[in-house]
Ligand SMILES: Nc1ncnc2c1ncn2[C@@H]1O[C@H](COP(=O)(O)OP(=O)(O)OP(=O)(O)O)[C@@H](O)[C@H]1O
């Protein structure tokens with residue numbers, strides 16, 4: 001993680017000059033937030049907006065197409081493609097900028113953009129200038145509002161006389177000398193106005209005051225560099241202390257019963273891998289069969305130990321789980337299903353349906369039959385379902401644990417699927433042969449998985465109930481009528497993955513069809529909508545869930561959101577059709593969001609109108625924020641330090657005379673973040689929610705579900 005240096009102070013104190021020099025010296029990006037306010041004033045004038053009209057100014061700034069330069073050697077600002085670096089330094093802009101900077105809606109919008117820039121530099125986003133080294137950000141409210149958690153927070157100031165003299169000198173050198181009254185207006189009046197909305201005249205707790213009145217410019221820079229170095233050293237010392245404490249906690253865990261999986265988790269500590277995810281483009285093998293015939297054991301056999309790590313992933317995928325697999329040097333996706341039964345109802349029916357979906361979305365099928373039981377009515381019905389699908393099938397005769405049982409396997413020729421391969425998934429017997437047969441059945445290029453995206457592009461699913469505007473949004477951002485749009489709900493049919501360039505970067509918008517209406521025609525349209533959505537979400541990293549802002553939020557909307565959360569994908573919410581929203585509806589919508597979507601308040605939520613293109617440019621920022629949250633990795637020392645403090649301040653309530661204690665925690669995975677907490681007792685759901693809320697406050701995790709796993713461990717008996 002990069003460092004963040006926040007510097008504020010009054011006009012003419014030298015904060016911009018010092019900040020640039022410090023950024024250049026340390027190889028960091030430089031953010032001049034004052035220039036953003038100046039750009040906002042320039043843009044409003046350019047657009048002919050009356051600066052006294054607060055609402056019009058706010059609306060114009062929200063839509064301002066500003067590109068912020070972060071190079072300390074020359075921070076170039078462009079707006080709507082025009083270089084405005086010089087124009088925003090004109091005295092005229094300095095004279096009017098406070099009118100914009102004191103507009104609270106403008107401040108909120110620019111604060112959002114500033115935080116995103118800072119965060120991108122800290123995290124080292126693809127788009128970052130410093131490549132993750134960090135940033136020096138300066139401006140009136142940086143240490144207090146924008147980056148109160150910066151590594152170094154400094155208030156650079158100087159006496160009024162010094163500031164006036166410096167500004168006069170500067171203007172004179174630039175050949176722009178002004179009258180004393182104008183100078184006082186530019187420096188003192190502006191500070192007076194600006195101080196009505198932000199505090200930058202006295203150093204708050206945690207902010208170091210640097211008075212440069214008596215210092216030369218070089219001395220000022222050296223002083224700030226010293227303070228930054230000191231802050232970085234202190235942060236490193238704190239990290240080291242937290243690491244030591246975490247190591248002690250980890251050692252303490254040895255007094256508790258730990259199983260093999262715990263140990264695997266603890267060994268991988270500090271190197272939380274991304275959640276295993278199937279790669280688009282690879283051939284797909286579905287493993288189906290009756291419940292309990294040994295499908296999962298066979299899948300485990302193919303995957304080795306890795307499956308143990310992913311097994312407890314919560315959510316809808318329980319009935320249909322995809323894993324990346326490899327055999328004989330070929331990579332493919334293996335899909336484990338929950339078990340297929342005939343004429344079942346309720347949960348079993350949905351498990352059976354998922355197996356059908358898995359077949360529909362596969363290139364080949366591995367049918368597992370229990371050779372010891374022989375052919376059952378259900379097996380015969382599975383075979384008819386497979387014949388209807390037209391997919392190549394390999395038949396595994398499982399539970400053939402010895403050569404003597406091979407006759408049981410031969411009886412399965414009667415299924416009419418060709419040679420049954422005898423295997424013992426439990427002991428590994430015959431699994432090589434069956435996998436060789438699978439490799440022959442699988443095509444080199446998948447017919448169902450969609451093309452593998454070029455390069456390492458982010459994959460986005462645009463999902464939502466019918467007619468919320470998915471196709472319109474795709475068209476609006478792609479800039480062409482690529483997808484058929486119709487007012488009739490559910491017009492989208494089998495679209496393909498789209499590669500779309502947004503803000504200079506390519507993104508894959510995944511196929512939202514994923515599955516055609518081939519599986520038992522009798523099922524309702526809603527059912528297929530759910531499956532299509534699920535297929536798209538599973539292929540993506542981020543689910544963008546569209547809502548129709550002009551209509552009441554429905555159960556179906558909430559369900560689609562839940563599908564994304566359950567699948568562990570990053571989430572962005574979009575209120576589409578904003579052009580149809582009036583004051584009254586806006587109030588209702590606020591209430592509905594608070595009421596129905598409070599559980600996903602961590603997701604970026606943007607308003608746009610796909611039909612007119614209004615605010616569609618906000619999508620990229622929201623996607624970046626969600627992807628960043630999704631990939632957030634909290635170092636073990638930090639995590640345990642944080643949980644330790646949280647537990648001391650707010651211990652778990654006593655339950656039945658016992659008080660569960662957190663022993664140690666580790667982040668087992670990113671994308672989505674999964675935190676495993678070892679405890680002495682079960683943690684109440686309320687306490688887990690509290691931990692999640694505090695984790696979000698501390699580490700961000702914007703736009704991502706957080707999976708919290710609790711492992712209750714008993715103290716080891718003496719002598720063991
Ligand atoms: N000791 C000093 N420390 C910092 N700057 C100095 C010093 N002495 C002279 N200066 C000069 O003061 C001028 C004003 O500095 P600068 O523009 O960086 O101030 P600022 O605080 O960023 O003002 P504003 O908020 O109006 O942008 C610059 O020309 C800078 O070179």
Ligand SMILES: Nc1ccn([C@H]2C[C@H](O)[C@@H](COP(=O)(O)O)O2)c(=O)n1
Pocket residue numbers: 011033034035037038097098101102138139140141142190194198
């Ligand atoms: N974070 C910030 C940065 C600047 N402003 C105001 C202060 C000035 O009126 C204007 C331009 O700033 P300058 O370039 O002179 O530093 O923007 C603010 O309110 N908050």
